[in-house]
Amino acid sequence: MKRSYYSNSIQNFLLDNDSSILGELTANHSNRTLEELQINAWRKQIELLKNQLKDLKGKIYFEFAIPRMGKRVDNIIIVELQQKNEQ
Numbered sequence: 897m898k899r900s901y902y903s904n905s906i907q908n909f910l911l912d913n914d915s916s917i918l919g920e921l922t923a924n925h926s927n928r929t930l931e932e933l934q935i936n937a938w939r940k941q942i943e944l945l946k947n948q949l950k951d952l953k954g955k956i957y958f959e960f961a962i963p964r965m966g967k968r969v970d971n972i973i974i975v976e977l978q979q980k981n982e983q
Contacts (some may be wrong), residue, residue, distance in 0.1 A: 901925060901959035906973070909956045914942050921958055931977050941971060949973070 900916055901924035921938050922930060938958070945956065952983070955977040961968050 898924070899961045899963075900972075903955065903957045903960075904976075905958050906952050906956055906975075910946055910949065914939070917942055917958075924959070937970075938952040945971065945973075952976075953978075 902920045904912065913975070918935070918938055920933070925934070941958070952975050954973065956974075957972040959968050959970065960972045
């Protein structure tokens with residue numbers, strides 16, 4: 897079972913074409929009528945997240961279904977922490 901409409905590494909998300917990401921989101925939103933308001937929200941999220949995640953590594957999820965709650969969150973970002981070398 898796929899839990900999110902779109903998921904990828906942050907690096908690949910940054911490289912993905914915005915239209916491609918939006919296409920995957922809309923294709924996986926098959927259970928309800930898709931409104932222009934939702935499409936515009938995804939466009940803005942893609943723009944903002946691409947600007948904010950440039951130097952990070954990890955994973956990103958759009959429209960992630962929370963198990964057993966029957967709810968969905970807009971975005972989940974899991975960031976890999978970089979350890980500093982201690983001398």
